[in-house]
Amino acid sequence: MNKEIRIFSPGTVSNVACGFDVLGFCLDHIGDEMLVRTTPQQGISITKIEGYDLPYETEKNVAGVSALALIEDFQPGFGFEIEIYKRIKPGSGIGSSAASAAGSVFAINELLGKPYNKTQLTAFAMKGEAVSSQSEHADNLAPAIFGGFVLVKSLNPLEILNLPTPEELYAVIIHPQIEIKTLEARAILPKDIPLQKAITQWANLGSLVHALHSDDYSLLQRSLQDVVIEPYRSQLIPHFDEVKTAALKQGALGFGISGSGPSIFAITKGEDSARSVEAAMRKVYESSSLQFETYLSKINKEGIKTISK
Amino acid sequence: MNKEIRIFSPGTVSNVACGFDVLGFCLDHIGDEMLVRTTPQQGISITKIEGYDLPYETEKNVAGVSALALIEDFQPGFGFEIEIYKRIKPGSGIGSSAASAAGSVFAINELLGKPYNKTQLTAFAMKGEAVSSQSEHADNLAPAIFGGFVLVKSLNPLEILNLPTPEELYAVIIHPQIEIKTLEARAILPKDIPLQKAITQWANLGSLVHALHSDDYSLLQRSLQDVVIEPYRSQLIPHFDEVKTAALKQGALGFGISGSGPSIFAITKGEDSARSVEAAMRKVYESSSLQFETYLSKINKEGIKTISK
Numbered sequence: 001m002n003k004e005i006r007i008f009s010p011g012t013v014s015n016v017a018c019g020f021d022v023l024g025f026c027l028d029h030i031g032d033e034m035l036v037r038t039t040p041q042q043g044i045s046i047t048k049i050e051g052y053d054l055p056y057e058t059e060k061n062v063a064g065v066s067a068l069a070l071i072e073d074f075q076p077g078f079g080f081e082i083e084i085y086k087r088i089k090p091g092s093g094i095g096s097s098a099a100s101a102a103g104s105v106f107a108i109n110e111l112l113g114k115p116y117n118k119t120q121l122t123a124f125a126m127k128g129e130a131v132s133s134q135s136e137h138a139d140n141l142a143p144a145i146f147g148g149f150v151l152v153k154s155l156n157p158l159e160i161l162n163l164p165t166p167e168e169l170y171a172v173i174i175h176p177q178i179e180i181k182t183l184e185a186r187a188i189l190p191k192d193i194p195l196q197k198a199i200t201q202w203a204n205l206g207s208l209v210h211a212l213h214s215d216d217y218s219l220l221q222r223s224l225q226d227v228v229i230e231p232y233r234s235q236l237i238p239h240f241d242e243v244k245t246a247a248l249k250q251g252a253l254g255f256g257i258s259g260s261g262p263s264i265f266a267i268t269k270g271e272d273s274a275r276s277v278e279a280a281m282r283k284v285y286e287s288s289s290l291q292f293e294t295y296l297s298k299i300n301k302e303g304i305k306t307i308s309k
Numbered sequence: 310m311n312k313e314i315r316i317f318s319p320g321t322v323s324n325v326a327c328g329f330d331v332l333g334f335c336l337d338h339i340g341d342e343m344l345v346r347t348t349p350q351q352g353i354s355i356t357k358i359e360g361y362d363l364p365y366e367t368e369k370n371v372a373g374v375s376a377l378a379l380i381e382d383f384q385p386g387f388g389f390e391i392e393i394y395k396r397i398k399p400g401s402g403i404g405s406s407a408a409s410a411a412g413s414v415f416a417i418n419e420l421l422g423k424p425y426n427k428t429q430l431t432a433f434a435m436k437g438e439a440v441s442s443q444s445e446h447a448d449n450l451a452p453a454i455f456g457g458f459v460l461v462k463s464l465n466p467l468e469i470l471n472l473p474t475p476e477e478l479y480a481v482i483i484h485p486q487i488e489i490k491t492l493e494a495r496a497i498l499p500k501d502i503p504l505q506k507a508i509t510q511w512a513n514l515g516s517l518v519h520a521l522h523s524d525d526y527s528l529l530q531r532s533l534q535d536v537v538i539e540p541y542r543s544q545l546i547p548h549f550d551e552v553k554t555a556a557l558k559q560g561a562l563g564f565g566i567s568g569s570g571p572s573i574f575a576i577t578k579g580e581d582s583a584r585s586v587e588a589a590m591r592k593v594y595e596s597s598s599l600q601f602e603t604y605l606s607k608i609n610k611e612g613i614k615t616i617s618k
Binding site: 018020021022023151152153154159161163189190191192193194195201202203205206207208209210213219222228 | 330460463468503509511512522
């Protein structure tokens with residue numbers, strides 16, 4: 001008898017100012033739905049994609065590739081078909097491909113009776129994510145799978161740390177409708193950085209982790225600073241400095257580029273603050289000719305959710 | 310009526326592998342004693358120095374300079390004389406000058422009825438420490454003043470975070486009798502470092518802070534890695550790699566250069582482990598012609614202590 005599961009796979013914000021390549025957090029109601037069901041025939045097939053134009057061919061679809069990695073390891077003796085209801089625009093910088101890559105392996109793991117832990121699921125999902133970013137990363141995947149704030153301690157061996165997430169943290173995201181390719185955003189970065197800036201960055205990351213453990217919102221604010229990457233990548237994002245200034249002036253705890261952009265995010269304490277920060281950020285873009293969308297979300301401690309099974 | 314206080318000012322280990330320039334911890338029974346008493350005449354005078362040959366002239370003595378910085382701010386209307394019973398050899402890399410600089414301001418603050426908090430005391434002590442290191446640092450001072458593990462979040466403004474210190478942490482230190490000047494140890498470092506190495510380092514520091522908060526000794530072990538500074542500075546320390554290998558093989562959680570050397574340290578879980586790591590480290594140096602000393606200490610959560618008042 002065939003089994004099926006419907007899940008919600010959320011978007012994520014990676015890098016998070018001082019945590020380039022190692023830190024991420026999970027968004028709440030912003031994300032894709034996916035339906036995965038067992039099939040008698042082996043293998044993975046993508047049977048439906050709604051929302052955006054993405055490849056149906058399993059080996060070219062991030063959800064397909066991560067699912068293939070899992071079943072190659074598990075060898076279930078049957079297969080799965082996947083329907084993707086895409087809500088996160090590909091290339092937005094809030095983990096669109098990660099949501100697909102993580103969602104399919106989460107769903108299959110549930111249908112198989114949870115043989116794999118979250119770190120193992122992240123490893124499978126990395127195979128899918130690599131299809132879109134050309135290199136293996138976990139800082140967008142792990143927050144979707146673990147929920148809350150995560151630190152990718154190392155990729156080899158893969159080690160993910162689930163950090164505490166203070167209760168009142170909200171994120172505001174503004175997504176200008178421009179395209180920045182992950183590869184280009186990587187190419188703009190220098191190979192070497194000044195040791196002094198690296199020291200500032202690791203002091204900030206260390207103190208951010210301390211702030212998350214201590215529920216210290218004020219220290220969070222002083223820690224969410226990126227002196228290494230932002231000066232380069234912010235050039236790719238129109239009105240970055242103005243939006244940042246507006247958000248911080250309105251009381252945002254921190255501000256930065258989400259993933260490799262073009263989305264930019266603010267973190268706030270509480271929903272009221274998030275709403276006024278959102279308004280301030282919108283105002284900057286409204287006076288330009290740019291198309292944009294904004295999202296407001298509590299930080300999601302749970303990660304991917306099962307909707308029905 | 311004159312008042313006096315006798316204090317114990319401990320040695321410290323700074324940098325601590327992945328925490329170059331920002332992390333330090335406090336040693337327990339390894340340190341100096343100082344006696345400070347009020348005098349009717351204003352100013353600071355150093356009236357006794359035992360143990361090592363250090364300048365009596367107030368403006369050239371780290372304890373004198375830090376004390377001057379404090380009384381210049383407080384303007385007590387009377388003065389202090391300082392006796393220093395030095396046990397930590399200057400230039401050993403375990404915070405000898407920091408113990409003096411921090412000790413005098415701690416003692417004077419006690420005699421004045423504690424007008425200053427620990428961060429303010431660290432700021433005064435930095436003025437003294439600068440006499441010996443030619444630049445202002447806090448990563449040796451703050452652990453003596455705050456106790457336990459500290460993160461120097463920033464120097465300007467000065468912000469010190471007291472991190473949790475797991476109960477069973479011990480340090481073993483081996484001090485080869487060679488001289489490494491702080492200035493030389495700084496000069497050997499590159500101005501720029503590879504971004505990839507910086508990312509590894511900040512992932513390690515973030516995960517170290519998480520491990521300290523979580524009492525996770527195993528994660529501590531995986532985090533205490535220095536991929537940035539150690540490859541350069543370890544060249545200045547004879548038999549570094551052999552001692553490191555011996556310590557880690559014997560179960561040390563981590564290993565590194567204390568401050569700018571020449572002392573090197575291991576961190577262990579528990580005193581028994583510390584004793585066998587110490588033996589393994591001694592064995593390496595015993596088969597060489599080097600003079601050396603070792604120290605074994607619980608991590609001191611209290612910092613500078615009042616002996617009598």
